[in-house]
Amino acid sequence: MSNLPRKIRLMEIMQDGNEYWNYDVIKQAMQDYGFQSDFSRDTLNMDLIELAAVAFIKEVDLKVDDEGVYKKGFLLHKYVITEAGKARLSDACMYAI
Template identity: 50%
Template sequence: MSKNRPIKFRILELFLNGKESWNYEIVSKIQEEYGMKSNFQRDSINFDIIELASGGMLKDVEQKVDDNGIYKKGFLLHKYMITDFGRVRSSDACLRSV
């Protein structure tokens, strides 16, 4: 799938392999794919992940302190995985490999 679909669709798709991913990994992948370079856009993608998690489609499985400034120095990094509900919603959204 290309960058022609809404960002949240793409984020869910990235999680469909069932693996856990850190928020900064997903954010930088989306930034690259959609050509979103600014810090504001970076935070907006991260907020999309938070929204998906609060909607029950992703689960926050692990946290660590960002000591090295991978994303934002001194803040928390979150690791997520997709939930069953997230898979159901992904299939509603016609994502591949559900």
């Protein structure tokens, strides 16, 4: 169970600098928070989209979800954390209770 706000936790999962597909990050975060609904899954995906919009994570690859790992027919994104994201994350985690 994570005590961090969702967006911070999502960046924390990616903090090692490796490239991650959105569905893998979302799956991990859902386990951390004990989320089960599709609504929670989509909320976490929206968090990732907002993190990409402020350039804390960057899209590196794309594919269509043919197998239904996230939502069949949807666009899947592969992300990597940016230097700006790492800086904000280290600042955030240093002080989080």
